[in-house]
Amino acid sequence: MICSNCGSAIDDRAAVCVHCGAATPIGMAMNQGAQKPVGDPNEPANGGMIFLSALVPLFGLIYGAIESSNGKKRAGKGYIIGAICGMAFWLIISLLILAATILLPFLILFIEAS
Numbered sequence: 001m002i003c004s005n006c007g008s009a010i011d012d013r014a015a016v017c018v019h020c021g022a023a024t025p026i027g028m029a030m031n032q033g034a035q036k037p038v039g040d041p042n043e044p045a046n047g048g049m050i051f052l053s054a055l056v057p058l059f060g061l062i063y064g065a066i067e068s069s070n071g072k073k074r075a076g077k078g079y080i081i082g083a084i085c086g087m088a089f090w091l092i093i094s095l096l097i098l099a100a101t102i103l104l105p106f107l108i109l110f111i112e113a114s
């Protein structure tokens with residue numbers, strides 16, 4: 001057959017052109033068969049999974065990365081954003097607990113002194 005990209009004569013069974021490397025119709029068909037089914041890049045993120053991502057940020061980051069690599073770009077991004085919001089939330093909660101732990105003895109002393 002003739003390469004559709006560079007016009008050179010190539011083997012009829014070739015998957016790629018030996019002259020320019022372009023995929024032949026056979027090569028394209030093989031590539032399509034080998035490709036795994038990809039998710040819809042515009043599929044919105046699942047609300048429950050965003051909540052779970054915020055609750056367990058590490059899970060959200062991993063799950064978001066997996067979904068993104070599966071082609072669900074929008075959903076994956078949603079889970080990663082959820083995980084980042086979750087991390088910020090947990091950071092504030094831990095700081096509040098830390099502040100309370102440090103301040104509580106002083107508060108007790110203050111109440112006992114008065």
Ligand SMILES: [Zn+2]
Pocket residue numbers: 003004005006007008017018019020021022
């Ligand atoms: Zn070619």
